[in-house]
Amino acid sequence: MFKDKKAYHSTYHLHEDTTLSRLMPEEDVMEIHFIEINKFISLWYEEKLNALDDILIRWLLLLGMVDGRNKKVYAEIYRELEELAMEDENLRAAFDTWEEISQSPETILAYQSRLKYILDEEARYIDGINKGREQGKTEGIKEGLEQGRKKEQIELVKKLLQRHETVEEIMDLLGLSREEIERIKDLDLPQD
Numbered sequence: 509m510f511k512d513k514k515a516y517h518s519t520y521h522l523h524e525d526t527t528l529s530r531l532m533p534e535e536d537v538m539e540i541h542f543i544e545i546n547k548f549i550s551l552w553y554e555e556k557l558n559a560l561d562d563i564l565i566r567w568l569l570l571l572g573m574v575d576g577r578n579k580k581v582y583a584e585i586y587r588e589l590e591e592l593a594m595e596d597e598n599l600r601a602a603f604d605t606w607e608e609i610s611q612s613p614e615t616i617l618a619y620q621s622r623l624k625y626i627l628d629e630e631a632r633y634i635d636g637i638n639k640g641r642e643q644g645k646t647e648g649i650k651e652g653l654e655q656g657r658k659k660e661q662i663e664l665v666k667k668l669l670q671r672h673e674t675v676e677e678i679m680d681l682l683g684l685s686r687e688e689i690e691r692i693k694d695l696d697l698p699q700d
Contacts, residue, residue, distance in 0.1 A: 510544070
């Protein structure tokens with residue numbers, strides 16, 4: 509594409525045509541990158557690139573390993589990527605996935621089915637956790653309200669007893685049984 513340049517990677521920024529000032533130079537909000545794979549592969553074969561020092565080179569090796577037009581896989585690049593994948597976890601994951609999906613149509617279908625199953629199971633697991641949290645939250649609120657209601661009821665019974673209301677009157681007012689009132693009465697009421 510850029511015959512006058514030896515570099516395989518060219519980066520361009522936007523500028524205003526009349527003043528040649530860059531658009532937001534302090535932020536570099538937009539760049540255009542050109543990567544010429546043919547130049548890249550040539551430089552790699554000439555051993556002018558070190559994949560250990562540059563992550564871009566590793567990823568470009570992965571992308572450039574297959575020549576789709578000629579239906580060819582560069583065996584030398586493949587071997588180097590295998591070695592590089594031992595040291596780069598992200599590259600290893602990408603390389604493993606590429607190997608899995610570049611198999612036969614049956615293998616691809618099996619891979620996709622397995623991946624779908626894993627994603628579905630993960631979604632069900634996350635959904636279960638979320639539903640469990642919601643249910644727990646709801647039950648916790650109900651339990652807290654019930655405990656608060658009971659505590660208020662105990663306080664009210666204590667106050668009525670301190671005012672010398674009869675057990676029958678309290679039963680009638682609050683709808684409690686005699687046993688419940690007696691139990692509350694036996695709690696730590698202040699002795700006169």
